[in-house]
Amino acid sequence: MILCSGEALIDMVPENGVFRPLAGGAVYNTAIALGRLGEPTAYLWPISRDSFGEVLLRPLTEAGVDTGLCPRSDRLTTLALVTLAGGEARYAFYDEGSAGRMLSPDDIPALPAQTEAIFAGGISLVPDPCGTAIEALIQRNHAKLPVMVDPNIRPFFIKDEQAYRARLARILPQADIVKLSADDLEWLYPGFGIEDAARQVLALGARIVLQTGGASGARAIWSGETVEAPAIRTSVADTIGAGDTFNAGVLASLRRQGILSKPGIAAITGDQLHAALGLGAQAAAITVSRPGANPPWAHEMP
Known part of the structure; x- marks a missing residue:
């Protein structure tokens, strides 16, 4: 079972001149996508x-x-x-004192024995107490369970940049897999090229950095030769939930290949990484082809 922990929220999405409420949140979307792909998932x-x-x-x-x-x-x-500009989503958050914002480390339970991996990240890493709670979840479990983190950095949501950078400096070394967009890498390491910035993250202790770039496809930077997978051509409705679905496809592939474990990730091959990127790209292509965060079901996959 893959445990996903991070924000759940309502996206108010523009539609025909009004706003339509849709369930969303980066980690929430990944949990939905994993479940729809048929993977055992908890939230x-x-x-x-x-x-x-x-x-x-x-x-x-x-x-x-x-x-x-x-x-x-x-x-x-x-x-x-949510507002859309050229198909790209932009967000304004109403979060102060919300249910999710007030998650505390005391709310983090002992994990069920069937937990195989942890996926966390999103804007839930930024504020407190919920950011401290997610950090505690990772700290308590990363030694025995593989951890994938996607910080999904939203600079306009970060009120204390120094504190947030310090949190990432603590969390990223505990992650086995880190997913970052080109914008995320630029924010983390301004002035570095994408691959050089990704290797800075590897130097912190992560084993794999996944870098996504929309139409430019995805890359895995790791100890071996960089693995690349092209984006799948499709008609784009919007990009809401695309990266979140990609994350689910990667995790689903790793689990199906029998390598979603600490030893499995440590011994991963380039071919296995390529397969994971490919499933992530296939799932994301379906999501972007329809409005909102609407990940594919298993029967919709190629």
Whole structure:
């Protein structure tokens, strides 16, 4: 079972001159995508008892994601107002005092024995107490479980850059796989080329850095020769949830190949990495072909 921990929120997406509420959040989207791909998945994040909380729970249940670890809260659900410019999504967050924001380290339970890996990241790494809670989840479990982190850096959401950089400096060395966009790498290491910046992350202790670039495809930078996979050509409705779905495809591939473990990732081959990038790209291509974060089901995959 892959445990996903990170923000769940409501994306207010523009549609025909009005805003339509859609379940979303970077890590939430990855959990949904994993469940739809048929992978055993659990989710850990507070879910509000407000009406939006039910909107969030329904897709998780439909995708077969285990929500037994999700605490319920009387606080409100986080809202993200989405605007689109040239098909690219931009966000404004309404998060202060929300159900997810107030997750604390004391809310992090002992993980079920069937947990095989942890996926975490997103804007949940930025504020406290939830950022400290996710950091505690990783710190307590990274020695025995493989960890994949996608910080999904949103500079406009970061109020204390120094504290956030310090948190990433603690978390990234504990991750086996780190996914970063070209923009993420530029923010982390301004002035470096993409591959040089990725190798800075490897030097911290990560084994694999996955770099995504939309239409330019994806790359895996690791101890061997860089592995590349082209983006799959499709008609793009928008890019909401594309990277999140890519993450799910990569994790699903690693699990199906029998290498989603600390020893498996340590001994990974270039061919295995290429297969993982390929499944991630295939899943993401379906997501971008339709509006909103709407990852593919297993039967929709090639």
